Amino acid sequence: GAVVSQHPSRVICKSGTSVKIECRSLDFQATTMFWYRQFPKQSLMLMATSNEGSKATYEQGVEKDKFLINHASLTLSTLTVTSAHPEDSSFYICSARTTTHTDTQYFGPGTRLTVL
Amino acid sequence: QKEVEQDPGPLSVPEGAIVSLNCTYSNSAFQYFMWYRQYSRKGPELLMYTYSSGNKEDGRFTAQVDKSSKYISLFIRDSQPSDSATYLCAMMNNQGGKLIFGQGTELSVKP
Numbered sequence: 001g002a003v004v005s006q007h008p009s010r011v012i013c014k015s016g017t018s019v020k021i022e023c024r025s026l027d028f029q030a031t032t033m034f035w036y037r038q039f040p041k042q043s044l045m046l047m048a049t050s051n052e053g054s055k056a057t058y059e060q061g062v063e064k065d066k067f068l069i070n071h072a073s074l075t076l077s078t079l080t081v082t083s084a085h086p087e088d089s090s091f092y093i094c095s096a097r098t099t100t101h102t103d104t105q106y107f108g109p110g111t112r113l114t115v116l
Numbered sequence: 117q118k119e120v121e122q123d124p125g126p127l128s129v130p131e132g133a134i135v136s137l138n139c140t141y142s143n144s145a146f147q148y149f150m151w152y153r154q155y156s157r158k159g160p161e162l163l164m165y166t167y168s169s170g171n172k173e174d175g176r177f178t179a180q181v182d183k184s185s186k187y188i189s190l191f192i193r194d195s196q197p198s199d200s201a202t203y204l205c206a207m208m209n210n211q212g213g214k215l216i217f218g219q220g221t222e223l224s225v226k227p
Contacts, residue, residue: 006159032213043204043217044160093159097213102167104150105215107159 003027004096006108013084014116020080021111023094029074030096034105035067038091050077084115119143122205122218131227135192139205139218142186146207146216149181151190154202154220163203164190195225 036044056069068080095105152160164179205218
């Protein structure tokens, strides 16, 4: 149990285009999902907290107009990188929070974004 | 000072060794403690979860939490090359929600 999927796993796009990443909790409902960014050899950096049916809460320094988050259902959250630039190239990971038996987060496999 | 401190390593051990990974923290409000394993280019995988102080064992893995010292540990017995990965400690307070991560320790188990 506690499986989280992400799609796509890898995407290459041209500068100026938008990219959407999906995060799904496959076997549990998640009222809260989180989006992280990870640079090589570094730990995870929280970008935003996504609550089902409400606006996402962004961490300081994260541009909410650039990183659009939608949490339309209890099993799906999406991150859209708008007008992507090469500096947006990174590894993006989502997680879904469960409070059924524990209070913790399960992570998706990550999406590697390369902006040319 | 970071809320969670973790030695980034790298740590290299021979196969079969006992591995000890540690994190210290400064926020006494933390109540939930987790260890994640992350292979290269993959998402973190939950290994161990502990609420409050104490020990927890799962197969070759043992997690310890000492809240009085603000210190948590993960022990790996009979380490295997497949254990080679980055290990991240993470914790959060009773409010739930945000996880605070350590920097991650890169472990290499040599055959």
